[in-house]
Amino acid sequence: MSAAPRSRLRIPKVPFWAQILGGLVLGVLFGWVARNWEVDWLGTSLTKIGETFIQLLKLAVAPLVFFAIVISITNLRKVSNAARLATRTLLWFMATSLIAVAIGLTIGLLTNPGAGTGLSAEDGAEPESAGSWLDFLTGIVPTDVITPFTELNVLQIVFMAAVVGIAALKLGPKADPLLVFGEAVLALLQKALWWVIRLAPLGSLGLIGTAIKDYGWDLIGQYATFTADIYIGCAIVLFGVYPLLLATVAKVSPLQFFRGAWPAIQLAFVSRSSVGTMPLTQKVTERLGVPKEYASFAVPFGSTTKMDGCASIYPAIAAIFVAQIFGVDLGVGDYLLIAFVSVIGSAATAGLTGATVMLTLTLSTLGLPLAGVGLLMAIDPILDMMRTATNVAGQALIPVIVSAREKILDLDAFNSAKSFSLDELEWDESPAPAQAEEPEPRAERPQPLPV
Template identity: 80%
Template sequence: MFVSANSPSTTSEKPADPRSGLRIPKVPFWAQIVAGLVLGVLLGWLARSQDISWLYTTLDKIGSIFVQLLKLAVAPLVFFAILVSITNLRKVNNAARLASRTLLWFMITSLIAVAIGLAIGLLTNPGSGTGLTPKDGKAPEGSGSWIDFLTGIVPTDVITPFTELNVLQIVFMAAVAGIAALKLGPKAQPILTLSEAVLELLQKALWWVIRLAPIGTVGLIGFAIADYGWDLIGKYATFTADVYIGCALVLFGVYPLLLATVAKVNPLQFYKGAWPAIQLAFVSRSSVGTMPVTQKVTERLGVPKEYTSFAVPFGATTKMDGCAAIYPALAAIFIAQIFDVQLGIQDYLLIAFVSVVGSAATAGLTGATVMLTLTLSTLGLPLEGVGLLMAIDPILDMMRTATNVAGQALVPVVVAAREKILDHDAYNSASASPVDDYDSADETRGAKVPVAA
């Protein structure tokens, strides 16, 4: 019996592709984060309302482990990111101009942010009617002052900054090493090649941690709700609202205005491209931990890769509109009202000065206690006021860090646009999901953008 060549029974028929069957749809990273937020709130409320101790402990451990994993890579990541970013400037024409413009826009946006914080604080009087008294405060174990800040930049040895996670000293050592490498020229190339390889390794490892953010979100948000509860937050309702409103005004008011009028680009496209970094910052509360995502979204927004590799690490350790501008301004007014201290115009000018010059003290880590103590000590306000705000700091820090990271992505876009090195085609087509396709991303796109002299 012969079978016709046209028969469907012939061996020429292609086997069925096993991958063509039922597929589980891929959940976008942002949706995973949102789901983690919702689940965390529900579990936190359940743990607190039903007094479930094991759930309370579990949420605490999940959130703590996620933060520990982020911090694990912080010290070497900052060192090699700053070192490589400085040496990469040799590939950029007119690097000094770009660096100075970046610093200038860091300062301008910080001044705007601190002005908004002061205005909101003066209008709302966040310390009035809280029921809190100076007895509720507690001085921190360590405090920041200008002497500590200035003398603390230079480390006593090369090991302690890494073991104690003193990011400011790590930045100092990395900057010195980067400048020395530039001076050595070709002799330093083996070190630079090794540094670039180590940086890529660290970023890859940190990316795996970032993918755990939805699980970390459940623990962080859940524990915050279970530990603090709505009753405690109620005492700080005005202050909490002020921080969130102030950050929102900068994030969704000032930044879009700068994009539209100064950079002359579509603000909505910026948020579409930068949103993965902003939402991860909200959850992780760490600018440095978010830095790989921030750098990736900034590149995809059309900023040249060589410039991005400098501006984003630099911003992750010094650019803090939320933690170092809005928050200390509001906190100073809040604490002054609790302790019945009158602030004058000179005090408000000092707050603005500290916010611009001392923002590096926050160093891109979770929390802004050092910056707050630096502000209070400069104004002569009681440091016991720090204890009043530590109770709800994680709730505040989420919005502060999201604002920080948005600004860290915004300034390179503004500077690149003004210097005419922004790839507008890339900006207008920026993907909103770099976390989902990072492994297959085109790493060389940014290098194709010419950097004008």
Template identity: 80%
Template sequence: MSASAPAPAPVTKSPSRIPRIPFWAQIVAGLVVGVLLGWLARSQDIGWLQETLAQVGGIFVQLLKLAVAPLVFFAILVSITNLRKVNNAARLAAQTLVWFMITSLIAVAIGLAIGLLTNPGSGTGLTPKDGKLPENKGSWIDFLTGIVPTDVITPFTELNVLQIVFMAAVAGIAALKLGDKAQPILTLSESVLELLQKALWWVIRLAPIGTAGLIGKAIVNYGWDLLGKYATFTADVYIGCALVLFGVYPLLLATVAKLNPVQFYKGAWPAIQLAFVSRSSVGTMPVTQRVTERLGVPKEYASFSVPFGATTKMDGCAAIYPALAAIFIAQIFDVQLGVKEYLLIAFVSVIGSAATAGLTGATVMLTLTLSTLGLPLEGVGLLMAIDPILDMMRTATNVAGQALVPVIVSAREKILDVAAYESASGSPVDERDDEREVAVPAAA
């Protein structure tokens, strides 16, 4: 009797694999949808759509702000204590601060040059009576006295980031001095920070939806007509930021760090685009730190430099913008600025940038600049209507600089992982999803 033939193995269909939509593409789609819905809601006066866009955008921003206070505190505390794991920690910290100042000086110089060339306040039709006093003012006395909190609760409830940074820095230095006795607190702080970052990642995944709401709300509220009176000033801010973002930064990477600038933008782009949408350096901080590490910066150093930069490094909000705004407001109020005033603008931009502290908007920094120059604070009111449109580009520039400086310092100190830098790419929304594709069952 012949042996029976073996039964054929069952045929199984391999699943079709659909590539994940890149995070940048999701953001772009959110921008396009937001523009279309905002235009529709405004042109057709659709009340429920206007309200929906406002609520969607507001909820997204509120979710980001919800984590800001504890995130800043534990990020700064942990970053300071992590310096003990880094060789030449003091030298790295000093180099970081120096490059923060150098890039800020370059940025403010570009802002002043553009303002002097274009005269953004001339021919706008705006007059001093159009201005109004800001609700929040900044002066050097307010800045200096506002660093130290009166209690440990109010800075968190009122979201005073500068005071939170102060308390976190004191706690971090004290933990370093205590040594092993502080280890239980440090372990808890690291766990809380990871928890906060994980929760914030979930919020960041909602960014495309938040983008549609925020852009749609801006178009509903301001339309396109508003840009007419502020056309030159708006163009100046965007051009100034673009020159720093795509001119100065690549030049520094190529000449100082001897690195390929294109690769930097491939790695840092997810943080830059999220900053553009969220208008918050602190809210973008987890993404900024992730892309900085992917660009080859050692984790221990990145965990110090990125939180430090997110609260003090503001080339867009604290350098380009106040320089242009001071010239704009001086021309509206017919006040002559001289060399002394321009030097004061540069000084305020470098020293006072911590006044912005990674918050959405730069009103405090602007009032600090105006009060130093003796310009009318009513000028701030002239810029409030256009501020959300300007703040997107400013914040994107801020965040790019916050990722750039650690890369430059690491390259100069020979601690940069060049292989990681040259291969950095992909979306950082979830580290497990970088190269993964989504598998779905094949059709029968």
């Protein structure tokens, strides 16, 4: 008698990717209706939904980044050859950034994205704020400990967190109370952010709906070549370069990597925030067999500095686009300068939605008019989805490559990786007592490395 009611009330689970896709489709539909039929209340609702989702993601960014960096640095003491792993991680970040910027420059030179757009210098507008090398270098060190958190200056937060993390390593056991507190706060933030992540389908509806409502398809047509260049460049890196590195350098299956990393990649596409996706990126990286102690360092580090989409492909193509609109000829030296800015200045993007700071940094370094930023702001939300998905894929890729090269990758975990739902991940992060009593626990993650 009791089984029948339960079966009638059972609601089938909808895969997360299907929820995201449904949100995107409905967003496009509602945005089109709001624009073409001038349904003001619908347009306002879409904007509020999208803005609220982004605000919820940003709400936890400052403390999340701070405690994630502090804990990740102190966790390195649990890993053998920590300095070697950190150095190799940074070198691979730089190497893949160079590859990405080279692809962006090649595509831009072959397609001439600024030609035939109908846009002119008069269509641009100076941005309210711009990045410069002086601001970048001097702005790393904060004037006080409060302002970086209130103004959400992620670069300064990373600097303070690095100082605290290194100091905690030097203090040793005396810093244990601080680290215990930090781990508890980090767990609370990740749990809260997890609830926000579950709202991603609704957020995608609002964000894509607002883009269609505000700009329509005409704008996309006007920027057709530029938009196609960004998506093609990111796709080449995401589905060409990354699989090649996995197969030849790490000697693991690219298909297995994408099966495991896909939840983080699709969330990045919707949220347009590497930092907001960071907890999920770290989860999928661990499930791909990367040691937890190393993943807890590499992923937060990458979420604030590893930006192949926003800091390599995008500024390379955007610089060519702006130069062509304003009639400026770029030479070989300029292209080398773009590569330099992409590798060294990528931390300026700081894992937040959009890449305006990185773009202004590139344009100012090349001496191009900053009014060119105004030409690209309208189309930016649509571009940022693909850019961020590429960023996050790279942030999961490098730990896998380094772990494989260092022989610390759990191949059993990697080879068994598959696409999974958020419910499965949430179960993993909430350990149940019954699981500890299983006679044959599954080895989903490698054992801690010897000190």
